[in-house]
Amino acid sequence: MPFSRYFKAKKTAIALSVLLCASLDFSISYANPASFNPATNLLTVDAVDVKTANGISSYQAVFKLEASQPYRLELVNATPVKRPGGNRAVFDSQTNTLTIPGIELGKQALSAQLQQVSGTTPLTFSVKQLDNFPSSKVFNRIASFPVYLNTNVDAPAVAEIVDVSKDGNTLIYTDGVGKKLGFVDIKQATDPKPLGAVDVGGESTSVAVVGEFALACVNTSASFVAPSGELQVYNIATRTKVATHSLGGQPDAVAVSPDGKFAAIVIENERDETLGKGEPPQAPSGFLMIVDLQGNPDQWKLRKVSLDGIATLFPNDAEPEYVDINNNNIAAVTLQENNHIVLVDLASGKIINHFSAGKTDTTKLDIKEEKPPIISLTGSEIQRAREPDGIAWLSNELFATANEGDLSGGNRGFTVFNTKGEVIHDAGNALEHATVRNGHYPESRSENKGNEPENIDYAQYGDDRYMFVASERASVIFVYRVTDKGYELTQTLPSALSPEGIKAIPQRNLLVSASELDDRAAGVRSGLTIYQLQHGPANYPVILSADRADGTPMPWAALSGLSLDRSSKNRAYVIPDSYFQQSRIYGVDLGRSPVILDKETLLKDDLGLLAAIAPKQVNADKTVNLDLEGISTSALGGFWLASEGAGTINDTAAPVTSQNLLVHATANGSIDKVVTLPASVNNRQARFGFEGVAAVGSQANEVLYVAFQREWLNDPINHVRIGRYDVASAQWSFYYYPLDAGETPATGGWVGLSEITALGTNEFAVIERDNKANTDARIKRIYRFSLAGLQPLADPAVGSTPAFPLITKKLVYDLIPELQATGGMVIEKIEGMTVSPEGDAFIVTDNDGVNGSNGETQGFRLPGLFK
Secondary structure (H helix, E strand, O other): OOHHHHOOOOEOOOOOHHHHHHHOOOOOOOEOOEEEEOOOOEEEEEEEEEEEOOEEEEEEEEEEEEOOOOOEEEEEEEEEEOOOOOOOOEEEOOOOEEEEEEEEEOOEEEEEEEEEEOOOOOOEEEEEEEEEOOOOEEEEEEEEEEHHHHOOOOOOOOOOOEEEOOOOOEEEEEEOOOOEEEEEEOOOOOOOEEEEEEEOOOEEEEEEEEOOEEEEEEEOOOOOOOOOEEEEEEEOOOOEEEEEEEOOOOEEEEEEOOOOOEEEEEEOOOOOOOOOOOOOOOOOOOEEEEEEOOOOHHHOEEEEEEOOOOOOOOOOOOOOOEEEEOOOOEEEEEEHHHOEEEEEEOOOOEEEEEEEOOEEEEEEEOOOOOOOOOOOOOEEEEEEEOOOOOEEEOOOOEEEEEOOOOOOOOOOOEEEEEOOOOEEEEOOOHHHHHHHHOOOOOHHHOOOOOOOEEEEEEEEEOOEEEEEEEEOOOOEEEEEEEEOOEEEEEEEEEOOOOEEEEEEEHHHOEEEEEEOOOEHHHOEOOEEEEEEEEEOOOOOOOEEEOEOOOOOEOOOOOEEEEEEOOOOOOEEEEEEOOOOOOOEEEEEEOOOOOEEEEEEEEOEOOOOHHHHHOHHHEOOOOEEOOOEEEEEEOOOOOEEEEEOOEOOOOOOOOOOOEOOEEEEEOOOOEEEEEEEOOHHHHOOOOOOOEEEEEEEOOOOOOEEEEEEOOOOOOOOOOEEEEEEEEOOOOEEEEEEEEOOOOOOOOOOOOEEEEEEEEOOOOEEEEEEEEOOOHHHOOOEEEEEEEOOOOOOEOOOOOOOOOOOOEOOEEEEEEOHHHHHOOOOOOOOOEEEEEEOOOOOEEEEEOOHHHOOOOOOOOEEEEOOOOO
């Protein structure tokens, strides 16, 4: 079958710029998912998306460059591969053209367009056009590796700190929960492979690589007052232990000098946080251990450096946290609880300088945790201790700290110091505002260090210098470009939940983060996230917010419904669910990339209509707290909104606290109509209620259709309601929609509806999904159905099984491959969908307000899905 038949009219994983560079004497120094061998004239493209009736598959494609003018490419082979994330070229099936962005010609950047040559067998492309293209190098996520793949899917396993072999092909990470050291093959970075994990006999806390060896720090402490630990040395190739050294205390971090002569190990001897108020001083004090890496690993010598009597706060309880080493073999050590930094000359073992990390004033922060939450960037923290955790040298004179905080500090950012202890740069509120703008702000941490920068790394990729800051609570990696002019935030990358470790791999244009939380029942798996420096646009974020009038970013998260504007193809509206108080509607500019939330309209119960039905959902200022799960623009003007009820009838553990409602609001957010379900239906309520609303018809005969997520009392198993509400007659009637049976391998799974959108008067599309994420996810599907010829029925008396007419559905699209192609783990909640008059589908996911979630929001445009 011709390969061209399977090309998909969306972003694909072809990057033919390497070919053009070879054939047209271009030079390229940054990664693309393709390679060209001039000896054989073969171009290997790592992945090409292929659309079939069952979804999208991916193939490695091999093209042969023909010696002709103009240049031509002949397809010679296609092999199935795992679909990667990262930047992709675009193939237009209507014009049979392939567009590739980001080709470097010296300092100039070009884009290329290839044209399919009709009637050729095998399939052939010609070079059609080359254009100037703005130079753009970005980090894109290309793969994720859940670390249970090295152990057992049912057993907790984490990745905390990660390093890489000298050839850049093997990742080594610590699994403190499983008491293991794990290994991952990343020769093919888009498809990491498990190499297994070795037992270390204690809590593995840190790892660093020197030559062919991995240095693993292992906590073997019997108690806080009797700390102990080991340095275990492993041959990376064989994954066997070759030496063990006693450390005389509990190790927390290890670093190897750039020249491979020394290792520096932080012996934290951490305090017992349950003892008294959990504050220092608590004996024994920590120290620094220097390892002289001379001879075989079993011959290495260890030297102890006392850190006592240095810090002002707790001079007899140093409790060091992290360490990094510069090219002069100077180790910079953070004493987090002491808010102090120490510089140690490793050759002599002498402390050459030490100083306080200082305090800062930070403004325009959210420093209060309300219930329900709301993000208010109006607070300040005055003279807050930085209390740094991670540290990284930027040069032999400058280093940066991630100011996580512990006892009473943490300024929610990072600071650049020189070796004299002078502050060169402080991030201020930049990281907090970036998380708000990206929808990643962890409001539940507002009173406790906010986004909480945990770790930091630095590396030079070609001519460009980058600093990376890992945010533990926002689950992002901030990318800063370092120049002679300063520090510029260029990207905010999504990671798995709670990144702890971060490793730059510039020799392969890669970056890796390690995330330490793992909870299968909650849909969270610990993993390694791999990013690649590529040409072209950034693939994340897909949504950003504009500034409010006060210059702070508009807060948003937990998006749960989507609707297009009726008069503008580039305008849409999206809503948050009940996670936040003060329900609102966001206006969205779809004409920009990323799309921009540029307007927010608060809902208000000015007429008292909601207060008459649900007074507890109305605030004193007339704003409302609804669980908005669906939105549709209305023929009457304004919006119809579906608010999900809470609780289940006759359930004492989770009683009904609110009903499912339809609310009409004007364009300015004023509620002018509230619709309730019939009493018989309310008496069947289950906690999974309204999940979307679709309005059809004209002003005189507008009809609303509502999707119920799961079965209610007396509904047959796997049959959920589609409610029909005639606005003019105020009458409810119902259909049954047949759900797919659950397919998840994990226990406790269910399947339900998440959205409904109109395709016509009687034609609709829905999102059907399970409640699983990551590798347990199975059902994230778009179906369509027609109601033509079906007569809905009113609800019968409670106690009887309804006999509503059963809808026949048709599978339109499997979203699992789309979610996998982001390079991340599959997101559970696919919540919003709308369809344009041209048949393009728009999809958005719900990040649960960054509560038990990595905060990632994905959005997809599927051109022509409903043509």
